[in-house]
Amino acid sequence: MKLAPVLSTTLLTVSFLAAQDLTITNARIIGPDASVTERGSILIRGGKIASVAAGAPSATSGQVIDAKGMTAMPGFIDGHRHINTGPNEKQQMQALLEAGYTTVLSGGGPAEGNITLRDHIDKGLINGPRIIPSGSLRLNNNTPENARAEIRKMAGMGIKFTGEIALTPIPGPSEKEIEILRAVVDEAKKAGVIVQVHAVSSRAMVAAVEAGVPLLVHLPNKDWVSKEDAKKVADAGTKVLGTVSFGSPVFGVFADDNKPRFRDGKPWPEGIVDGVRLGEEAGYMPVNARTIWDAGAVLGYCTDTTYDPKAGLDHELKMLNVMFSMRDLIKMMGPNTASYIQMGDRLGTLQPGKLADIVLLDGDPLEGYWNWLKAKVVVKGGTVVVDKR
Numbered sequence: 001m002k003l004a005p006v007l008s009t010t011l012l013t014v015s016f017l018a019a020q021d022l023t024i025t026n027a028r029i030i031g032p033d034a035s036v037t038e039r040g041s042i043l044i045r046g047g048k049i050a051s052v053a054a055g056a057p058s059a060t061s062g063q064v065i066d067a068k069g070m071t072a073m074p075g076f077i078d079g080h081r082h083i084n085t086g087p088n089e090k091q092q093m094q095a096l097l098e099a100g101y102t103t104v105l106s107g108g109g110p111a112e113g114n115i116t117l118r119d120h121i122d123k124g125l126i127n128g129p130r131i132i133p134s135g136s137l138r139l140n141n142n143t144p145e146n147a148r149a150e151i152r153k154m155a156g157m158g159i160k161f162t163g164e165i166a167l168t169p170i171p172g173p174s175e176k177e178i179e180i181l182r183a184v185v186d187e188a189k190k191a192g193v194i195v196q197v198h199a200v201s202s203r204a205m206v207a208a209v210e211a212g213v214p215l216l217v218h219l220p221n222k223d224w225v226s227k228e229d230a231k232k233v234a235d236a237g238t239k240v241l242g243t244v245s246f247g248s249p250v251f252g253v254f255a256d257d258n259k260p261r262f263r264d265g266k267p268w269p270e271g272i273v274d275g276v277r278l279g280e281e282a283g284y285m286p287v288n289a290r291t292i293w294d295a296g297a298v299l300g301y302c303t304d305t306t307y308d309p310k311a312g313l314d315h316e317l318k319m320l321n322v323m324f325s326m327r328d329l330i331k332m333m334g335p336n337t338a339s340y341i342q343m344g345d346r347l348g349t350l351q352p353g354k355l356a357d358i359v360l361l362d363g364d365p366l367e368g369y370w371n372w373l374k375a376k377v378v379v380k381g382g383t384v385v386v387d388k389r
Helices: 004-020 089-099 111-122 144-157 176-190 201-212 227-236 281-294 309-323 325-338 369-373
Strands: 022-030 036-047 048-054 063-066 070-072 076-081 101-106 129-134 162-167 194-198 239-241 357-359 377-381 384-389
Touching: 022 357, 036 239, 070 227, 070 325, 076 325, 089 101, 089 111, 089 309, 089 384, 101 162, 101 377, 111 129, 111 144, 111 194, 144 176, 144 369, 201 227, 227 281, 239 325, 281 309, 309 325, 309 369, 325 369
Parallel strands: 022 063, 022 070, 076 101, 101 129, 162 194
Antiparallel strands: 022 036, 036 048, 070 357, 357 377, 377 384
């Protein structure tokens, strides 16, 4: 009896390592520029896309999936979600896959737990998306010297991203915060670590940009972003994640009682973290997203949620739909988010040479965001990790 779990784990590990060749036929394929190839095929070898073409492939490789007209899109990337190892990790990671996510950048938490979760998935102990770990670092009650040491420790652990480093939004970051942040940015460049900052007011956002921060995990949700400040972000090359649904109420996720709730299940708008007054955040973030986008900055996608992944996907897309077209969302969720996580050369579009992360949707994503919620098959690195046909 004691041998069964070991055998099952071994078989799972072998299946993950072996299933790297795949052929998808009869698919509506969404191209990098939101172009559409009807009844196309995707050939995958060694976990990477070998070819994307109209019609049937000249030859097949590995398992063959007849998409029967379903839509092939790049696997979804969540650029900022709080995840970590724990007793429920198996169910949580499976839920992410079933929603269509194939890559997740951890939003923070203990670096050791992020690494453990990544390793559990990479070794085939549990099924899950590709996990990119991050490490926590705080500016409050810290010193430039200690912060530099924390960055060096992250680098020694193989961590490539800091978690979200919070800057005081109102009235704005102090001189001490900025001094430490500049030390972090400087040390991170030397150590090969990418700095991510949580700046949720225009003043904090501009301060982060001026300090040389390359990545912002949120748009401001405390005020309106001016065109001038948006241009500063774009001109600096700083990349931003959206989280546009942060301030809008959630229904039917925590309880089916038709009461608006914040994203942690507390009453809305009272439960909004550091709330402004009456839930204005629900308006600030979508409009600020459009302002940042129109200024030419790279705006990526994330949810920053901890609840059900499909519900979080629905909530975020629903709010993005107010300000963006489906063509915009294909760019935002694909190449822009891949660029944010420093994997633009490997993820975000269905092109030869890229990792074979693919979601097959039972609907046309260009018709409406609701079809993005209909994931039937999910492929990660050429391996079929979800099949609900």
